[in-house]
Amino acid sequence: MSSTAVALSPGLTTFLRNLKITSIESSIETLISLLKRRQIRQSHSCAVATAYLLMRVVSMFRDAEPEKLIERVQQVGRLIVAAQPREMVVGNIVRRVLGLIRDEAENERFRGLSAQRQKQPPPPPSDTGSDNTRPHTPQSAGDTHPAPTRLEIPLHHAPHPRRRGGHHNELKTLSPFDAYGRVSSRPPLMTHPSFSAVMSTPVISMFNLLSEPQSESPQPASPIASTSPTDQPGNSPKDFKAEVIDGITEIVDELGQVDDQIAAYALEHIHSNEIILTYTASVTVQKFLLKAAARRKFTVIHVESYPNSHKDSHAAVTGTLTGDEEGLATDSFQKPLIALGITVILIPDSAVFALMSRVNKVILGTHSVLANGGLVAAAGSRVVASAAKVHKTPVVVVSGIYKLSPVYPFDYEALIEYGDASAVADYKYSDVVEGVEVMNPLYDYVPAELVDLYITNVGAHAPSYLYRIVSDHYRTEDITF
Structure with missing residues (x-):
């Protein structure tokens, strides 16, 4: 009976199942309700739900203008962010999707500008009697050294030969003194085999050599030249949305591979015979x-994280944790650390400071990462990080890039979420604790100075380096949408 109730309870699985068969407005309202009721709680679950919802929003949008699509995504983003402001990964995914749309819009404008330039024909050939060319005067057979052609260019109007790199090689055939109409102290190399080919063509003025092609021409453009890439059947406005949807699909793939990509750095940071302390049952x-346990032998001290995550911590140690953060079945935890020969010690939260002097490294998970290098993690993480700071123990935080938010903790108290107080003191003892305010914070804010290293799916970074990653992943105009 309990398994059936769990299966029918709304969550990420039911939301993704109903996303394709319900209307877009109904899907938006469903996600807002799930976020408000905290039926989708974990960062990974919220990120996946947001990415799939925005993919549906983009695919169902009928207007071909990128500005209208940006307004639509901003509208949906504000609604779901307002439903649960403390889930910062929701805003992170919205910002990345907005950045994708703006990038594709800029690419479309660039391709349209290139096509417009291709539609313009080349300038018409100049007449032989114009001022820019001089007719070729054939030399007699007896003239061994004919007089060099002099370019009538004033000294103050002479263009610099290196201003346009594409014409620099052509100007090297003329002596600088010949270009200004002076007598050169070095005889011209008229005996070179290419000199006859040069003299057989009209001499073009240096002004024409360095000038840009004319943008307007009296000759009409041909139908072939007037066809731009955006006018082709394969480059319709639907291709713009297809590119955006492909980008969102890449974000979804990244969310599915982020834990495995982070685990690939395990052997670089975990060594044999180390004692590692971790907190909560972070997937x-x-x-x-587990990745490090395949090649290394070490000891893990697991803090149970009472009262919100102690059951999951016990399940992770004993190998009975059968689901990931989304509640979906996974094979990663069918073999626990103890099955790989790793010694695991489960301790209560009160014993952290007493055992920290024997710990070589602290590895923590996180709920979200802020732009200043601080993080919002499970309640009790700040106590663990502070104890590690006192004992000079390095603190390593593993987190995906999708958790990195451009938000600064100006009021970190507003980032703390509180849960059910009955987990701390049962309601049946309410008469005993009358007049006492019981609080159960679900998260802690850990300052950046308590963290030594971040390991993400793109590498290891110091907390002070995170602002550069923010600038790489989020456009400035998408920070406040």
Whole structure:
């Protein structure tokens, strides 16, 4: 009975199943309700739901103008962000999708500008009697050294030969003194085999050599030249949306591979005979340790994280954790760390400071990462990081890039979410604790100075380097949408 109730309870799985068969407005309202009720809670689940919803929004949008699509995505993004402001990954995915749309719009404008330039024909050939050319005067057979052609160019109007790199080689055939009409101290190389070919063509003025092609021409453009890439049948406005949808699909693929990509760095940071302390049953941390356990032998001290995550911590240690953050079945935890020969010690939260002096490294998961290098993690993470700071123990945080938010913690108290107080003190003891305010924070804010290293799916970074990653992944105009 309980399994049936769990299967029928709304969550990420039911939302993705109903996303294709319900209307877009109904899907938006469903996700807003799930976020408000905290039926989709974990960062990875919220990111996946947001990415699939925005993919549906883009695919169902009928207007071909990128500006209208940006307004539509901004509208949907504001609604789902307002439903749960503390889930910062929702805003991160919206920003990345907006950046994709703007990038594709710029590419479309660039391709349209290139096509417009291709539609313009080349300038017409100049007449032989014009000022820019001089007719070739054939030389007699007895003239061994004919007089060199002099270019009538004033000294103050002479163009610099290196201003246009494409014509620099052509100007090297003329002596600088010959170009200004002076007598050169070095005789011209008229005996070179290419000199006859040069003299057989009209001499073009240096002004024409360095000038840009004319943008307007009196001759009409041909139908073939007037066909631009955007006018072709294969380059319709639908291709713009297809490119955006492909970009969102890449984001979804990244979300599915992020834990495995982070785990690939495990052997570089976990060494044999180390004692590693971890907190809560983070899926990313568990995969990271499992990857290292295949080649290394070490000891893990697992803090149970009472009262919100202690059951999951016990399940991760004993190998009965059968689901990931989304509640979906996975094969990664059918073989726990103890099955690979790793010694795992489960301790209560109160014993962290006493055992920290024996720990070589602390590895933590996170709920979200802020632009200043701080993080929002499970309640109790700040105590663990502070104890590590006192004992000079390095703190390593494993997190995907999708959790990195461009938000600064000006008011970090507003980032803390509180859960059910009955997990701390049961309601049946309410008469005993009358007059006492019981609080159950779900998250902690950990300052950047308590973190030594971030390991993401794109490498390892210091906390002070995160602002550069923010500038690479989020456009400035998408920070506040």
